[in-house]
Amino acid sequence: xxENEEESHYGFGVKIIYDLSHKIEMSGWFPSELIHMTESxxxxxxxxxxxxxxxxxxxxxxxxKEKLADDIWIVGYLDCDVKVRFNIIKDAxxxxx
Numbered sequence: 829x830x831e832n833e834e835e836s837h838y839g840f841g842v843k844i845i846y847d848l849s850h851k852i853e854m855s856g857w858f859p860s861e862l863i864h865m866t867e868s869x870x871x872x873x874x875x876x877x878x879x880x881x882x883x884x885x886x887x888x889x890x891x892x893k894e895k896l897a898d899d900i901w902i903v904g905y906l907d908c909d910v911k912v913r914f915n916i917i918k919d920a921x922x923x924x925x
Contacts, residue, residue, distance in 0.1 A: 837894040840902075842920070850913050855903040857892075863900050872916075873907035 840856020854874070860881070867873065883897040906913065 838899075844917060850910070850917075852906040852913055852916065853904070854906065856901070857895060858900050858902060859896070860898040860900050863902070872912065874902060874904045875907045876902055876904040878903040 838857050838859060840854050840858070843853040845851040845853065855878075864871070879900060879902050881897065882892055882895040882899050882901070885901070886892045886895065906916070908916075
């Protein structure tokens with residue numbers, strides 16, 4: 829839900845690889861203003877395998893009409909230490925909504 833309690837057209841999915849690395853793969857659509865190519869102490873890095881905007885790949889796609897031209901599709905995995913991955917998984921499993 830967005831700030832107006834309306835369903836957002838942004839979202840992403842995660843896949844946890846249950847082995848010694850506990851790699852967290854993710855893919856989804858993000859507003860361009862949330863994506864930065866510089867490191868920050870208050871964000872989690874993503875190692876990107878695929879990245880493109882709607883304008884680059886999906887302009888005539890029936891399924892993505894609600895996306896803005898500069899919205900970004902990302903496929904990759906989280907680049908963070910074990911403690912951060914643990915906290916992400918714990919918070920996701922304990923989420924109320």
